[in-house]
Amino acid sequence: MTVRDYLNSLERYLTSIKSTKELKEHILDNNSASYLKGLRNLLNFMDYQELDTINGTPIERWRSSIKLKKSNARMIYLSDEEVQEAYQHMDEDVKILFLAVAYSGARLTQLLEGLEHLGESIILGDIARFPLESKGSKKGFWCYIPSSLLSDLRKYKSEGYDTVKKKLKYGRVTGATLRKWNLNFLISHGVQESIADFIQSRVAKSVAASHYMNLLAQGDREYTRICEELCSVINDGKKM
Template identity: 30%
Template sequence: MNEVRISESGKTNSKLPEFSASDLMKFEILLRQKNISGDTIKQYINCIKKKKTNSNNCIKAWRNFYKLVLNQEPPDFLKTKKTKPDLKVPTLDEIVRTLAAAKQYPIIYNVYRLLLESGAREIEVLGALNNYDPANDKKEGDFYIYVLNWQRGQKKIFYLFHISPIQKLNLSKSQIDKAVKKLKLVPPKYIRKFVATRMAELGIPSEIIDFIQGRTPSSILSKHYLNLFALSKENYKKYAEWLKNVLQ
């Protein structure tokens, strides 16, 4: 008999399916195969166990559960709620203050330097640092290009462009979250927005910014990969030079 989990309210959601412990194990394995972060997997598993659908994260968890474990399309009631776009972009002063505060903890500082240098997502930066392989890091003039070649669902990033040498670390998203709260740092997602905005202000074309930050659609990548890579190397020099001058 399938194992039924009880929600925090003490009642199960009758619209959701029953599942067993083996289903949860299968779900965790399949999520890991999609390169989803450990912290996100824990959140998803918790949502399934408690049959929670009260947040977009939990709805995403159930949608993945239906597709990966049940091999079914998620029902209509499991749709994420539309949210207004977050247009906040931190100022340069806020970025500088964040780096100064992060210096109290060298590991946190190294994460923030790579976030700022690469413009990559937090999970991609943590993945690169936790699994760093020097053989994949190539010097290109005054900067480096680390071969990441990482895909999560529709999100794919080939490279991390960076200025400072990378050192292998052992760090989780939850540790970054604690540091953000304790030190009042700019959250990583806003560092990514700052980088995109600054690159645009430096005259770097939007399609190059998208390639550097891992937003280029697969249909375009398949046709223009080599051209985009060459142009990205040329254009990143502008950002690298600007950033070096700012952080001196």
């Protein structure tokens, strides 16, 4: 969808809506899944264009007013206790990767590929981030982790995706559900959805360079803010 398409959609459907209250009333009668998803995408696009408010109300409040319908897919939400128990039952050789997935929220496939770029890590006090792809991309994905994990991650020898995927499974805990657990932790600790997406290596390639740098700065700041508490959930004994 082009910029003009988004602007036309905004003019056609939302011209008369001046507040989040009016938006909530509007979607009571216009609540198809595709329409709600389109509205969310529209707000995401405006966020990427660095439009922070609409009629004086933060973009995040507008976005939170649009509740997407749950799909029929089974959603699994892990408790902190499940994550702790799973970690204690991990084989020693895979514990460091378990922590990396839990603390970063990165996809397992991306994380395994990203280990090749640990030499390009940027250390920012108690946190570090390393690229999940080659240097060539100026607006690439980053993997955020506590800097205390770097030493052990550099020593880790991957056995391949399929083997690692099986080793990370314990009860309802998998690489995928750890990613969801990480996202829930970020959101519940006050990290904005767009920043949480960025921290989890989920950002549109088409995002403007200036906004990308803003996301990067906010990602660094927010991950630094929540890192110690995130680590305390598993309490693996590594000091920050």
